[in-house]
Amino acid sequence: xxxxxxxPTHLIKTRGxxxxxxxxxxxxxxxxxxxxxxxxxxxxxxxxxxREEENGRGNFPPRFSGLQFPxxxxxLNVNALELDDSxxxxxxxxxxxxxxxxxxxxxxxxxxxx
Amino acid sequence: xQQVKQNxxxxxxxxxxxxxxxxxxxxxxxxxxxxxxxYPAEGPTFLISIxxxxxxxxxxxxxxxxxxxxxxxxxxxxxxxxGDSAVYFCAASxxxxxxxxxxxxxxxxxxxxx
Numbered sequence: 001x002x003x004x005x006x007x008p009t010h011l012i013k014t015r016g017x018x019x020x021x022x023x024x025x026x027x028x029x030x031x032x033x034x035x036x037x038x039x040x041x042x043x044x045x046x047x048x049x050x051r052e053e054e055n056g057r058g059n060f061p062p063r064f065s066g067l068q069f070p071x072x073x074x075x076l077n078v079n080a081l082e083l084d085d086s087x088x089x090x091x092x093x094x095x096x097x098x099x100x101x102x103x104x105x106x107x108x109x110x111x112x113x114x
Numbered sequence: 115x116q117q118v119k120q121n122x123x124x125x126x127x128x129x130x131x132x133x134x135x136x137x138x139x140x141x142x143x144x145x146x147x148x149x150x151x152x153y154p155a156e157g158p159t160f161l162i163s164i165x166x167x168x169x170x171x172x173x174x175x176x177x178x179x180x181x182x183x184x185x186x187x188x189x190x191x192x193x194x195x196x197g198d199s200a201v202y203f204c205a206a207s208x209x210x211x212x213x214x215x216x217x218x219x220x221x222x223x224x225x226x227x228x
Contacts, residue, residue, distance in 0.1 A: 004157070033215065035216075041220055042118070042205075042218030043158070043216070044218070045216060048215065056215055090157055102163065103160075104160065105150075105157030105158045105159070107156050108157055
């Protein structure tokens with residue numbers, strides 16, 4: 001069984017640029033959530049996609065956007081990058097069936113904005 | 115507004131002894147609580163969870179206790195092993211089913227001393 005994979009692992013961008021991060025969900029999972037983890041903080045929920053539709057959004061501006069594809073993989077796009085966007089971006093996949101919210105995480109993409 | 119709080123940034127425990135990690139929350143709507151463990155350069159790994167209808171859940175060396183009236187939960191690890199050294203995150207969500215967002219604490223770094 002393949003787990004959650006994210007690419008790239010590291011990325012360096014300059015302020016004002018745009019970035020796309022990618023995530024492949026675990027086999028059998030149709031829900032993908034994205035989180036931002038700043039240094040010394042816990043992950044913060046950005047948004048979630050279920051069956052290619054946004055299914056909940058955290059307190060992030062519209063320049064953070066996403067997509068989910070028919071194979072349930074997902075992209076996170078960030079426009080007009082700011083220095084504060086430097087963080088570890090985590091993707092988690094899950095299945096909506098069953099008890100609890102067991103989300104399984106990838107290793108993340110570390111984004112540095114200079 | 116930190117709805118999930120882990121007030122101890124770090125904890126050191128002798129190998130073989132009990133490790134107790136604590137977590138407090140403020141949102142009474144939370145129904146489900148999870149603990150994740152995170153090693154450097156890896157994503158968070160699910161450890162154990164508990165729903166609000168229970169006050170204890172056990173899985174091998176790991177036990178989670180929930181005190182709803184105090185809005186407090188704790189993770190007990192007995193006996194502690196060197197491989198348990200990691201950052202532990204407490205997380206909470208609204209709803210027992212489905213995949214609503216997870217709200218994380220800031221984490222506790224556990225170090226097991228051989």
